[in-house]
Amino acid sequence: MTRLLGIVFIYVLMFLAWTGAGIFLLFAPVRAGNLIHESFGLFPEVRRADRGKKLILQLAGLGVLAFAARFALRIAQLASGR
Numbered sequence: 643m644t645r646l647l648g649i650v651f652i653y654v655l656m657f658l659a660w661t662g663a664g665i666f667l668l669f670a671p672v673r674a675g676n677l678i679h680e681s682f683g684l685f686p687e688v689r690r691a692d693r694g695k696k697l698i699l700q701l702a703g704l705g706v707l708a709f710a711a712r713f714a715l716r717i718a719q720l721a722s723g724r
Contacts, residue, residue: 653717660710667703671696674703 667674675688675695688695 657710657714657717660706660713664703664706664710667699667706669703671699671703675699 672688672690672692675685678685679687685699686695688699
């Protein structure tokens with residue numbers, strides 16, 4: 643039973659991480675874009691007036707949330723035995 647709880651905990655943690663990242667990108671695109679820029683240099687610096695960059699980051703956030711939803715559905719299907 644303890645191993646099963648460990649596996650469930652890992653999947654719940656993964657789901658919460660993907661959901662948190664998606665919500666962060668969706669609701670705070672300037673901070674998320676600048677975090678990505680400062681940490682990895684993968685995205686140009688984002689200012690408050692950069693509507694296009696903010697839109698790209700918000701769309702990426704929606705994509706991450708969609709991935710988290712699909713992840714949860716697949717795990718639920720796996721657990722139900724379908």
